[in-house]
């Protein structure tokens with residue numbers, strides 16, 4: 030993180046302006062989140078001590094693949110990225126007294142997406158993050174995606190809100206958001222995956238990703254980078270890249286629950 034921070038401070042004027050736009054984008058998302066909560070959650074009592082929740086907030090972290098299922102194979106196996114990132118995120122959440130992280134499976138296991146969602150539900154998770162890395166036949170593809178629970182389903186609004194916060198944090202840290210704004214919906218029709226942008230609010234009667242299909246709490250599925258693109262992999266899939274992405278996710282979780290993040294380790 031030190032080298033990363035140092036790089037950020039010596040940006041050119043053009044990049045600084047770009048950075049300012051990202052910071053403004055983060056601020057806009059956070060302001061929108063606050064307004065959203067004020068407008069749509071009037072039934073909830075005012076919480077005077079948001080910075081210190083009375084009980085730890087349970088956050089479920091899914092490293093996407095494990096055991097014999099090593100995920101997609103690119104320049105590295107997908108699990109190399111997702112398990113490294115999951116371990117870093119779990120450590121960040123563990124160090125923060127506001128959170129009780131739950132790892133929904135170990136690196137050696139490969140439970141089904143439905144089983145992982147069920148484990149999160151049993152643990153009383155209030156948020157679920159499923160970590161993945163992307164792969165394409167074209168090595169040119171790169172960037173970040175965050176899939177939300179689709180429109181018309183339970184958890185959609187909160188899932189979309191969290192996905193937007195995650196994308197804002199990743200963009201502020203220099204990631205390229207794919208599509209319109211990085212937030213997307215996935216559907217399956219006869220086994221083929223269909224992707225829709227977050228602006229498509231139509232309700233499709235099609236299954237989405239397994240971990241999002243029966244989510245009992247706000248859930249997102251993240252595609253952190255392309256393991257088929259060397260530069261993307263170096264930026265967001267290396268040990269330092271995974272740590273940087275994990276810190277973005279941690280900050281997004283703090284933004285979402287209104288807590289103060291600890292400084293980057």
Ligand SMILES: [Zn+2]
Nearest residue numbers: 093100161162
């Ligand atoms: Zn995956």
